[in-house]
Amino acid sequence: MSNERPKHYTPEMYDTAAAKVARSIVDAYGERYGDEADLATGIRKVIPGNHRDGYQMARALDDEFACLIDPDRDLVEALDNASHELYMAHKAAVRAWVAEQGIRPKLALGDKVRVTLEGTTWEGIIGEVDPELAEYVVSRPAKGEPVGSGRVLPCEQVEAENPEART
Numbered sequence: 001m002s003n004e005r006p007k008h009y010t011p012e013m014y015d016t017a018a019a020k021v022a023r024s025i026v027d028a029y030g031e032r033y034g035d036e037a038d039l040a041t042g043i044r045k046v047i048p049g050n051h052r053d054g055y056q057m058a059r060a061l062d063d064e065f066a067c068l069i070d071p072d073r074d075l076v077e078a079l080d081n082a083s084h085e086l087y088m089a090h091k092a093a094v095r096a097w098v099a100e101q102g103i104r105p106k107l108a109l110g111d112k113v114r115v116t117l118e119g120t121t122w123e124g125i126i127g128e129v130d131p132e133l134a135e136y137v138v139s140r141p142a143k144g145e146p147v148g149s150g151r152v153l154p155c156e157q158v159e160a161e162n163p164e165a166r167t
Helices: 011-029 036-046 054-064 073-079 082-101
Strands: 112-117 120-130 135-139 151-154 158-160
Touching (some): 011 073, 112 135
Antiparallel strands (some): 112 120
């Protein structure tokens, strides 16, 4: 596994999500929309760019299978889960990466931190620590965010406001 945190929307994650969505469709509706393998292949082809919209995925599948699939409300609702399955595949990949790399978040609840994203630096407070995913929830009190809410950030993007305070 790479030294870099897994990215969102990799081919492997698309494969995993497509297989899970196809399995859930077959579990719920039998082979009304085709067999599981063909359905997973079709979903895998249409999931990039459409994963947040079950209706768009159903339309793309209809085009892909040249009217062999009759998209209806049940299919659209089932395909709406693609985004969730991608999210879960990404979380699983990050969890495995964190364990393999032996990463442990170094900062603690309540620590004041500095974050630089897309060229903008801001200060915040750590409101939650997720050691399994090596992530912090960082709130920005200056923006009125209560501690415990805010942005979920990878630990490698967050530094202590006073780095000398942490070793």
